[in-house]
Amino acid sequence: MLNPSDIQQDFVRLVIGEMQRHYGVDFAGYNRNFIRRRIASRMNRLGISAPMQYFKILGSDVNEFSQLLQNLTINTTEFMRNPEVFLKMEKFLLPKIAEEIAGNSLMIWSAGCSRGQEPYSIAMILMKLRIPERMTVRIFATDIDEIALDTARKGLYDAASLSTLSPTDVKIFFERKDNGSFSVKKNLKKMIIFKKHDVVDGQSLGKFNLIVCRNVSIYFTKNLQMRMYRRFYEDLLPGGYLITGKTETPPTRFIKEFECVDLDNRIYRKAR
Numbered sequence: 001m002l003n004p005s006d007i008q009q010d011f012v013r014l015v016i017g018e019m020q021r022h023y024g025v026d027f028a029g030y031n032r033n034f035i036r037r038r039i040a041s042r043m044n045r046l047g048i049s050a051p052m053q054y055f056k057i058l059g060s061d062v063n064e065f066s067q068l069l070q071n072l073t074i075n076t077t078e079f080m081r082n083p084e085v086f087l088k089m090e091k092f093l094l095p096k097i098a099e100e101i102a103g104n105s106l107m108i109w110s111a112g113c114s115r116g117q118e119p120y121s122i123a124m125i126l127m128k129l130r131i132p133e134r135m136t137v138r139i140f141a142t143d144i145d146e147i148a149l150d151t152a153r154k155g156l157y158d159a160a161s162l163s164t165l166s167p168t169d170v171k172i173f174f175e176r177k178d179n180g181s182f183s184v185k186k187n188l189k190k191m192i193i194f195k196k197h198d199v200v201d202g203q204s205l206g207k208f209n210l211i212v213c214r215n216v217s218i219y220f221t222k223n224l225q226m227r228m229y230r231r232f233y234e235d236l237l238p239g240g241y242l243i244t245g246k247t248e249t250p251p252t253r254f255i256k257e258f259e260c261v262d263l264d265n266r267i268y269r270k271a272r
Contacts, residue, residue, distance in 0.1 A: 002049055004033070004040040011051045012036055018059055019069075027072060029200065029224030038071040066147060073145040077114045079164050080121050082214075082246060085265045090125045093241060093267065097209050098131050100239070105136040107206060109235070111199045111213035113141035116152025116184075116192075117161070118212065123188045124173050132191065140205050142197035153194045155184030200227045207237045214266075215245035226251055233257050236270040243267050 012035050020026050027035060039054070042064070048054045057064050080086045098106060106126075110119040119141035126137055143149050158181055162170050174182040197205065199216065211232050217225045229250050232242055242258060244250070244266040250258045258268040 002040050002043050004036040007036045007039055007051060011055070012039070014055060015039060015058065015068075018055065019065065026198075026201065029221050029227075030072070030219055031221060034219055035072065038068065042068050042071060069145060070147060073114075073143065073148070077117045079117045079162065081117070081164070082265075083164070085214075085243065086121055086125060088262060088265045088267065089122070089243075090128065093210070094125060094129055094131065097241065098129070098134065101135070101209060105138065106131065107208045107210075107237075108137070108139045109205060109208045109211045109213075110139060110141040111197075111211060111232075112216040113143050113149075113152060113194070114145070115148045116141065116155065116194070117157075118214070119152075119192050119194075120155070120173075120184055120188055122212065123191045124169060126191070127173070127188065137191050139192045140208075141192050141194045142199065142202070142205070144196060144198055146196055149194050149196060155189055156181050157184075158182070200224055200231065204231075204235055206235070208235055208240055209237055210241045210243070211236060212243045213245075214243065215248070217248050218245065222251070226253065229254050229258075233270060238270060238272045240270045241267060242270070 009032060012032055016027050016035070020028070043049070043051075043054050046054070046057070046064075048057075058068065108119075108122060110122065113119050119139050123139060126132055131137060141152065143152075156177070157174075162174065162182055170182065173185055173188055175185060176182055195205070199213065200220075213228075213232065217228055220228065233254065236242065241261070242250075246266060248266060250268060257271055259271055261267045261269050
């Protein structure tokens with residue numbers, strides 16, 4: 001079995017360049033050791049020990065590129081992941097935001113949304129709070145993985161995927177299909193716009209009251225993290241909120257730009 005340490009950094013650069021050249025996806029800012037582990041995982045799955053053999057496959061096989069892309073962008077996700085964060089959203093954050101912008105549009109960005117569980121979870125909370133009855137709500141849900149986005153757009157999940165939801169939530173927000181899968185109901189889907197988008201290099205999607213980006217920056221180099229948080233700062237409205245992953249904090253450079261509201265749940269507010 002190939003060990004990630006057997007993969008040289010020069011080869012990692014070759015792979016990154018190939019992905020950029022052929023498929024327009026840039027992983028130059030990703031943590032190199034993380035990329036090495038993902039490449040080694042794919043090579044071991046294919047039974048390949050020679051790096052250049054894998055490089056040739058990657059350059060000619062779109063399916064293998066898709067597999068590697070999923071390995072590099074995979075984000076363990078589930079409905080209401082870290083339930084205490086979503087409880088905080090329900091009991092404090094979303095009601096507060098809605099109160100502050102009463103009568104206007106509520107704009108939310110779920111960055112790195114993977115297969116859609118996070119934005120759908122946010123939409124469920126908004127429906128419970130009946131906020132869409134009082135104002136226009138738009139959730140932009142973005143990722144660079146088109147395969148994951150396709151799953152998100154379809155909104156079809158197996159029973160195991162719903163295990164973190166209460167039976168009541170499943171009944172209210174999903175329709176059971178004949179094949180045993182569950183489909184997100186239309187009233188949730190219509191709130192969300194799924195879009196392929198690079199959180200660092202993509203164009204601005206607009207101005208937001210809340211940005212949720214959890215467990216994404218941990219894969220980035222410090223330079224890419226700086227660019228990502230700069231994007232968030234520019235795209236948040238004054239007084240807007242940012243939620244990061246449990247182990248993530250904005251770089252020191254942004255201490256004055258993002259006021260910590262709740263350290264346990266990693267909730268920050270843009271300085272006015």
